[in-house]
Amino acid sequence: MTAMLEIRDLHTKIGDTAILDGLSLTVNSGEVHAIMGPNGSGKSTLAQVIAGHESHLVTAGSVTFFGRNLLELAPEERAREGIFLGFQYPVEIPGVNNAYLLKAAVNAKRRHNGQPEIDAFEFLKLAREKMKLLDMDPGFLNRAVNEGFSGGEKKRNEILQMAMLEPRLAILDETDSGLDIDALKAVAKGINALRSPERAIVLVTHYQRLLHYIEPDQVHVLSKGRIVHSGDKSLALELEKRGYDWVREVANA
């Protein structure tokens, strides 16, 4: 069976600085992976490289999505193929209506899949449904994208977009950062509701906190641009106890 996401010996640079240094990872449909690691270990880089951010230069290795070379696709093509990145810092876009962006995104994907565009009525109905799941106020749709949103609102908005776009692979970059406990629970509830046998979720996180609410199938520890340790959910607990210094020791050994 072809894996959903297959990363082999990936090396990347920003400018002259090497970031990912021989990273390999396999993710299959239905799985939830957690990528953990200290600051600067390359977690966010991994998320961005998969999404196609152009500031990263891939110098060696391969990334395939259902056997297809992902690195030759533009970011929007990857998105339409079903790759979703939940941003750590969702950007504000003043003047652009949240609903407008969301509908444009949904329709871009539909066109790509040869489906008819969603009409305004159907769209609103769907969006309201998903928002309910995330305890979001419907007024949200009429605000400018992320403008003046609180940290929690921004993250919920990311999950709303994910729910609307129904990606095959969702990479959630530090979705738990900056959330209070209620917001964290709401976001986790949303993510759990989106777990499915056809979908894989990669949680990039610094803390184990989120994993109390979303149980991963696999946990990977990233250090200096490569995965130094993989295990089941118990690894996250061990990490919490022993700290990242322990990982560094493993990495240096």
Add this chain to the structure above:
Amino acid sequence: MSSNPTDIEGLVNRRYQHGFVTDIESDSLPPGLNEDVIGALSAKKGEPEFMLQWRLKAYRHWLTMREPKWAHVHYPAIDYQAISYFSAPKSDAERPKSLDEVDPKLLETYDKLGIPLHERAKLAGVAVDAVFDSVSVATTFKAKLKEAGVIFCPFSEAVRDHPELVKKYLGSVVPYRDNFFATLNSAVFSDGSFVYIPKGVRCPMELSTYFRINAANTGQFERTLIIADEGSHVSYLEGCTAPMRDENQLHAAVVELVALKDAQIKYSTVQNWYPGDENGKGGIFNFVTKRGDCRGANSKISWTQVETGSAITWKYPSCVLRGENSVGEFYSVAVANNMQQADTGTKMIHIGRNTRSTIVSKGISAGRAQNAYRGLVRIMPQAANARNHTQCDSLLLGKNCGAHTFPYMEIRNPTARVEHEATTSKISDDQLFYCRQRGISEEDAVNMIVNGFCKEVFRELPMEFAVEAQNLLNVSLEGAVG
């Protein structure tokens, strides 16, 4: 594009009906400007004596003036003696025979703008026969306006048929001595539109599609005069979203609006003259004087403009708020791409008590373009409780363009309240990546952000036109990022 294409067809016919082409083709004046030329021009149009005298007064005054140099624009000196002040449009023989002979790039643009086929031919200057038998549509238009008592006709016709109105109002807002370009226009104006809305009448239609085709023939020194008598309303739409072919490089138009007591005038413009190639070669110089006079109490004049064309735009639609409680508004989107230069803004002159004005200016710069907002808010000593709110936003696309803001305020009454807000922003790579990660192409993302930026102005445009303006903006900024 137009909800009712047959309106346009009617207008195609209309031109032939009046025989403009055959009339004009018979003679055209050699380049150069002197009193004889003005005399010939006036005679050619069959103007009454008062019109000729007014032109001559303007010409004599113009000779004493100097071209203004204060605007933030640069262009080679204009040789006013090299211009033909009465030039016939290209004869049919010189024009493309069909759309097959027209620059494919132009056709592509029409396609993107969704312009109906038969209209494309007209806009591209193809020698079309009036094949559409729809004189009746134009007639219906005219009948409807006539029933309401509205006068809407070419300026030259108004000079002949309604001399008393022209005499009374011409130059009463923009005097012939006003400024270099307005004075030149006063001396040599070619044609334009004349509108009179009688007391208490709400004009039964937007004066828009009607004008659209008309505009192609008004020449480089256009003159428009709109008078809204007491308690009347009119919405006037100038220009066209389609890029228009034009041989004249210099355009110096004058627009005068007069709103009497309780009257309202809404004047919307979409300007899309040829901006020149990527190096700015061959573009139109657009030096326009537009001014509205809120002459009566409780009157209101609102300017909305979307400016995407011309190599150089020099334009400040203004309001003189003379009547008590009168209101002036200015909503503007000015786009400058490639080598375009725009120096545009408004003047709000508060004279009456309790006068209010609103200015919303959105400037977009891309390529190597320079975009300047220049605005004046003047509160005269007698204008007690005057209020102004100005919002002036600039959006930059890329690294090589510039945005400049020159707000002037002269406040001579202590009860005035004047607010000015200004922002400058850039479309960031992060914004684009965010949109692309959601499956939206870079071009669509830019359009979305730009349209979001302009929203406050677009919503002032008549509905159908707002959609066109949005498309136009997208086309104008194509390839501006990336």
